[in-house]
Amino acid sequence: MIEPIDSSSLLSRASELVDLARKAGATSADAVVVRSRSRSVSVRLGKVEGVESSESDDFSLRVFVGSRVASVSANPGFDMNILAERAVAMAKASPEDPFACLADAADLSHNHPDLGLFDPTEVSSSQLTDAALAAEAAALGVKGVTNSAGSGASASMGGLVLVTSHGFSGSYMATRFGHGVSVIAGEGTQMERDYEGDSRLHFADLDPANEIGRKAGERVVRRINPRKADTGSGLTVIYDPRVARGLVSHIASAINGAAIARKTSFLQDMMGQQILRRGLTVSDNPLIYKGSASRPFDGEGVAGAPMLMVEDGVLKHWFLATSAAHELGLKTNGRGARGGTSVSPTSTNLALEPGDISPEDMLKSVRSGFYVTEMIGHGANLVTGEYSRGASGFWIENGELTYPVSEVTIASNMKDMFLSMIPANDIDRKFGTAAPTIMIENMTIAGK
Numbered sequence: 001m002i003e004p005i006d007s008s009s010l011l012s013r014a015s016e017l018v019d020l021a022r023k024a025g026a027t028s029a030d031a032v033v034v035r036s037r038s039r040s041v042s043v044r045l046g047k048v049e050g051v052e053s054s055e056s057d058d059f060s061l062r063v064f065v066g067s068r069v070a071s072v073s074a075n076p077g078f079d080m081n082i083l084a085e086r087a088v089a090m091a092k093a094s095p096e097d098p099f100a101c102l103a104d105a106a107d108l109s110h111n112h113p114d115l116g117l118f119d120p121t122e123v124s125s126s127q128l129t130d131a132a133l134a135a136e137a138a139a140l141g142v143k144g145v146t147n148s149a150g151s152g153a154s155a156s157m158g159g160l161v162l163v164t165s166h167g168f169s170g171s172y173m174a175t176r177f178g179h180g181v182s183v184i185a186g187e188g189t190q191m192e193r194d195y196e197g198d199s200r201l202h203f204a205d206l207d208p209a210n211e212i213g214r215k216a217g218e219r220v221v222r223r224i225n226p227r228k229a230d231t232g233s234g235l236t237v238i239y240d241p242r243v244a245r246g247l248v249s250h251i252a253s254a255i256n257g258a259a260i261a262r263k264t265s266f267l268q269d270m271m272g273q274q275i276l277r278r279g280l281t282v283s284d285n286p287l288i289y290k291g292s293a294s295r296p297f298d299g300e301g302v303a304g305a306p307m308l309m310v311e312d313g314v315l316k317h318w319f320l321a322t323s324a325a326h327e328l329g330l331k332t333n334g335r336g337a338r339g340g341t342s343v344s345p346t347s348t349n350l351a352l353e354p355g356d357i358s359p360e361d362m363l364k365s366v367r368s369g370f371y372v373t374e375m376i377g378h379g380a381n382l383v384t385g386e387y388s389r390g391a392s393g394f395w396i397e398n399g400e401l402t403y404p405v406s407e408v409t410i411a412s413n414m415k416d417m418f419l420s421m422i423p424a425n426d427i428d429r430k431f432g433t434a435a436p437t438i439m440i441e442n443m444t445i446a447g448k
Helices: 008-023 080-092 125-140 209-222 241-254 257-262 322-327 359-364 414-420
Strands: 028-044 047-065 068-074 145-164 169-185 192-200 232-239 282-284 307-311 336-339 342-345 350-352 368-376 386-397 400-413 438-446
Touching: 008 028, 008 047, 008 080, 008 145, 008 169, 028 125, 047 080, 047 125, 068 080, 125 145, 125 169, 125 209, 145 209, 169 209, 192 209, 232 241, 241 307, 241 350, 241 368, 241 414, 257 322, 257 342, 322 342, 359 400, 368 400, 386 414, 400 414, 414 438
Parallel strands: 232 368
Antiparallel strands: 028 047, 028 145, 047 068, 145 169, 169 192, 232 438, 282 307, 282 350, 336 342, 368 386, 386 400, 400 438
16 A cells, blocks of 8 residues: 555644634634545456546635534645635525534543554555456356456545544544455346445455455356246245345435434334344444444534444444434434535444344245345335335245346335344454344236
8 A cells, every 4th residue: 555644734734724714704614624545456358458546635724603504625735724714704605504513522532543444554546456367367267157247456544634623623534445246147238237345444354356356257147047036925034145235325324314304214203112023123333343334524524433223123223423413403423424515414334233143044944035246226215114126036935046037126115124124144344334134025027
């Protein structure tokens, strides 16, 4: 990769920018620098198609003039005096926002834990190329694979520097390494595509490239000659872990404090009530060592703590940043994330905790149903809870996967789906959103 970046100069510039904003008339302010470095290689059919490298330092200044707020951003080389004056002028001309403010000083983080987010391993472009070629070669070596849709490998580093006018100053950096491959099986109108990949904070934790390729090849070959399933209702659907993560993401979106404040979530009136089966837990933990979505503090400088968002099936918390929390009459729980010049609530290391049944026994329990391996489209309505998405996978008969299925739609309402979820015991926590295999009963399938 590259050497860790000395953040002291960036902290000094951010601090100076905050001071200039206060001198220009801001009652409070914060400054953020998002630093990124990345290198990637893409290959196809044994040849390098692209090598990309990028670097950026993005400065953002958020100022408050009473209950008025404005944000501006700039690239390195900007005039700090002009930027501060412009931000304050914009804030003075903005409408009042009674909920906009910095996080309370009492909530700020002052002892930032080492979460193992940075790996100093040097990875050259040639190493990335070798990994991408190895993954593709392994995939093409699987009998039945007919073509490659491309393979790639990458190494990147990102850092956050944050300074506020009420005493917070901190920074952290995280690395990320990844490789993946997409391949094709079949010919003509009968072609099928599938993929496999891995992404980790530490290079040594990556799954071997040839293993990634082999899995991609085996996945796509199983999908050759799919059929359409019969239309029916009251059917059992099992979600493979890689698509089950999407279901957990829907839970996270529905309990996001910003959506609750806007009244755009179908769970907005469900705090303290049953939203999942009894016994089920949804956890969120920003402090997992080497966790994919870990962070020592959030985008407002608040120290986040592990939380059970859903406990024994009962909704316990919203994801909250300061603005959304104030609008709801609550306190932030350290889930604010910087997105450009704004701060919004997000999850961190989110997981639907596993159940007791193995995925094999879960499959054996289904007489007739659908095992989903890929979702298509965006048919989850977070306002109404209605769910209707294209899907492909395999038909289940008498507890076994039989023939591949494509071009079907699965539908229900997410309130009913969440209450029907049964998780298996096979969770993989390497993902920022983690989920085991999930079974849901009483779904509707639209096919032929």
